[in-house]
Structure formats: C-alpha cells, structure tokens
Amino acid sequence: MTTWLLLPGAGGAAWYWHRVVEILAARGDEAIAVDLPADDPSAGIPRYVEVALAALGDRPDPVVVGQSLGGFTAVEIARRIPVERLVLVNAMIPAVGETPGQWWADSGHQQTREAFVRAAGREDAGFDPEYEFLHDVPPEVVAAGAEHQRDQSDAPFTGWALESPGAPGPRARRRRARRPARRPPPRARPARRPGARGAGRALGTVSSGTVTPVSESGIAAVVGHDVEVVSLAQVAERLGVPRTRISQMIKQGQLLGIREGERWSVPAAFLTDDGVVKGLPGTIQVLRDGGYGDAEILRWLFADDESLPGAPIEALRSDRGREVKRRAQAMAF
Numbered sequence: 001m002t003t004w005l006l007l008p009g010a011g012g013a014a015w016y017w018h019r020v021v022e023i024l025a026a027r028g029d030e031a032i033a034v035d036l037p038a039d040d041p042s043a044g045i046p047r048y049v050e051v052a053l054a055a056l057g058d059r060p061d062p063v064v065v066g067q068s069l070g071g072f073t074a075v076e077i078a079r080r081i082p083v084e085r086l087v088l089v090n091a092m093i094p095a096v097g098e099t100p101g102q103w104w105a106d107s108g109h110q111q112t113r114e115a116f117v118r119a120a121g122r123e124d125a126g127f128d129p130e131y132e133f134l135h136d137v138p139p140e141v142v143a144a145g146a147e148h149q150r151d152q153s154d155a156p157f158t159g160w161a162l163e164s165p166g167a168p169g170p171r172a173r174r175r176r177a178r179r180p181a182r183r184p185p186p187r188a189r190p191a192r193r194p195g196a197r198g199a200g201r202a203l204g205t206v207s208s209g210t211v212t213p214v215s216e217s218g219i220a221a222v223v224g225h226d227v228e229v230v231s232l233a234q235v236a237e238r239l240g241v242p243r244t245r246i247s248q249m250i251k252q253g254q255l256l257g258i259r260e261g262e263r264w265s266v267p268a269a270f271l272t273d274d275g276v277v278k279g280l281p282g283t284i285q286v287l288r289d290g291g292y293g294d295a296e297i298l299r300w301l302f303a304d305d306e307s308l309p310g311a312p313i314e315a316l317r318s319d320r321g322r323e324v325k326r327r328a329q330a331m332a333f
Contacts, residue, residue: 002084003059004031005077007052009068009091012038015148016067019141032056036073041153045100045160048073049080066091069152072100075162075330086330093330094162095322101157107323218258219267222295223302229265232257239275254281256294256301267302269313277313279321283328290332300331 004024008016014033024031034052037043052073056062061084066074071091078086092103104110117123125131134142220227235255236243249255250264255276257266270277287297301313308315312324 002029003056003062004029005052005056005062005064006031006033007048007064007066007070007073007077008034008036009070010038010152011148011150012036012048012152013145013148013150015145030059032059032062036070038152039150041155043153044155044158045072045076048156049076052077053081063087065089068092069100069156071330072156072160072162076160079163088330093326095326096163096329097161099158099161102161107326108320218260219265219298222258223299225302227302228268230268230271232264232266235266235271238271249276253284253288256284256298258295258298267298267313269302269317272317277316278319279316279325280313283312283316283321283324286325286328286332290328292331 002024006014006017006020008014012035014035017031017033021031021033032055034055036048036051040047061082063085064074064077064083065087066072067089069092071088072094074086074088074091075094077083092100092107094100094103095106098106117125122128122131130142219229230238232243232246235246239246246255246266247264250257250266255266255270257264270280272278283301284297287300288294292300302311304311308320308323312327315321315324
C-alpha cells in the first residue's frame with residue numbers, strides 16, 4: 001500500500017483532491033488530503049509543512065504531491081523527510097534561495113500569461129478565474145466546490161526560501177526514489193524531419209569538420225529522435241582546448257556524450273559560438289547529483305515540453321536557463 005500526501009494550492013482546501021482520494025482508495029492506497037491554514041495571516045510555508053507532517057503522522061515514505069502553490073510545501077517536505085516520490089502538479093517550482101513571492105517575476109509568469117491572453121483575444125477581459133482556472137471543470141464540480149473556497153493570505157509569499165538540497169534540516173535525510181522519482185517520461189513521438197523545429201535541427205555551431213548523420217548517432221537512439229552530433233576532436237577544436245580536456249569535461253559533468261566503441265559523440269546543440277551553452281554544466285550536475293544517469297539527462301534535455309515551451313536544451317540556448325535549472329532542481333529531489 002502506498003501513502004499519498006496531497007497538498008492543495010492557494011486556498012488550502014483538502015476538498016480539491018476529493019476525486020483523486022476516491023481513485024487512490026479504490027486501488028487500496030491511503031490518500032491523505034491536507035487542509036492547509038490558507039486564510040491564517042500568520043501561517044506561512046513552515047506552518048503549512050507542520051500541518052502536513054502532523055497529518056502524515058508516522059507513516060513512512062509517502063508520495064508527496066503538491067499542486068500550484070502547494071509545490072513549495074511539497075518540496076520543503078521532501079527536503080525534510082524520506083519520501084517515495086515527489087510529484088508536482090501544475091506547480092510553482094521553487095529555485096534555491098527563492099521565496100514564493102519572488103517566483104512570479106523570476107519565472108516569467110506575468111509575461112507568459114499576457115502572451116496567452118493576447119493569443120486568446122482577451123486583452124480587455126481582465127482576470128477571470130472561471131475562464132483561466134475552471135474552463136474544463138464540470139459545472140457540478142464547480143458548484144460543489146464553492147463552499148470550500150477560502151481566501152489565501154499573503155503569509156506564504158515571504159519569510160521562507162528553499163534551502164540547498166545539500167543542506168537538509170535536522171530531521172531530514174534525502175532519499176532517492178525508485179525510478180522514476182520525477183516528472184513522467186516524455187511521450188513517444190516520431191523522429192523529426194530534417195529542418196524541423198527543435199534542438200535536432202542544424203545549429204551552425206561547428207566551424208570545421210563534418211556533423212555525424214543522425215542515422216549513425218547513438219545519441220539519436222538515446223533521445224528518440226534525430227540529433228546532430230560532433231566528435232570530441234571537433235569539440236576540442238571549437239573550444240580551443242586539447243581533446244583530453246573534453247574527456248575531462250564529460251567526466252566532470254560540463255558536457256555529456258555517448259561512447260560507441262572507441263568513438264565519443266557530443267550533441268552539436270551543446271555548443272554555441274562562445275563555447276558550451278550557458279547553464280548546461282550546472283543543469284547536468286544538478287541532475288547527476290539527483291541520481292539521474294547521463295542517458296536519462298540527454299533524453300530530458302531533448303524532450304519537447306509544451307509548458308516550457310520546447311525542449312530544455314532549446315531553453316538553455318535562448319537564455320531561459322533559470323526555468324530549466326528550476327525544473328532540474330525539482331526533479332533532483
């Protein structure tokens with residue numbers, strides 16, 4: 001039997017999870033939906049964590065699920081106690097040292113929302129929770145939920161920031177969950193056409209030599225679609241360093257590659273005119289520290305994510321590294 005600790009978002013109503021609770025109970029699992037003191041102006045994230053842990057009691061190794069604002073509480077719980085898995089559902093994912101109040105600007109939330117509103121032709125509609133939050137919820141569920149709604153206080157947005165995963169609290173130890181203790185794997189999809197949108201297209205980052213055809217690339221087999229690659233010698237020439245230095249960079253997590261016999265290959269997308277893509281080494285290191293193998297990291301870096309949008313490597317190449325690092329940190333818990 002699995003224990004599920006279900007944390008709601010703004011408003012803190014445990015009722016939010018009532019349908020999920022029924023499904024999990026039917027499977028024979030125990031589901032604990034936590035009512036958080038959202039309307040208490042003195043209760044911030046530390047208090048939310050206390051309430052959730054009290055509801056959990058001495059049940060070991062729960063699956064901790066956080067939705068929206070509940071993502072902050074979920075991540076802090078996973079930092080404090082051993083958990084089977086951490087699941088974030090449309091969540092606000094904290095970066096280390098970031099308060100919930102800083103998340104809005106740091107994540108680019110407002111710009112993304114404004115772009116969505118413009119695309120929908122609703123610039124003059126203002127904020128409409130019925131449209132933005134409840135558009136696909138059955139009317140009877142919306143009606144039943146009205147009595148459970150509570151105002152959300154501002155207390156959680158200040159006074160707490162996520163500490164480094166390497167600095168757990170006094171009660172904590174970090175536990176690596178059984179695979180996959182992270183976001184679900186990307187959906188299978190056909191190989192991209194040459195020139196199609198994505199990190200597999202021609203990138204123009206190699207000044208000499210040839211790019212390995214995608215059909216011959218072991219990396220393409222790992223990530224599930226065509227990816228242009230270069231040899232270690234080509235990377236060394238591009239960076240102006242000895243080939244042995246590139247091998248060291250791969251061992252140290254500054255680059256990733258795939259070895260096929262005596263030959264190594266590196267995705268061309270990992271290089272720019274200025275060297276290694278900014279933010280890539282840190283992202284690799286965070287995921288390695290979280291227990292991910294190099295093949296898993298490669299698959300994630302090249303997997304399309306509609307919520308990003310695009311693949312993480314594309315986001316890194318377009319100076320959106322902060323959001324990529326945020327997601328990598330959440331996956332590593």
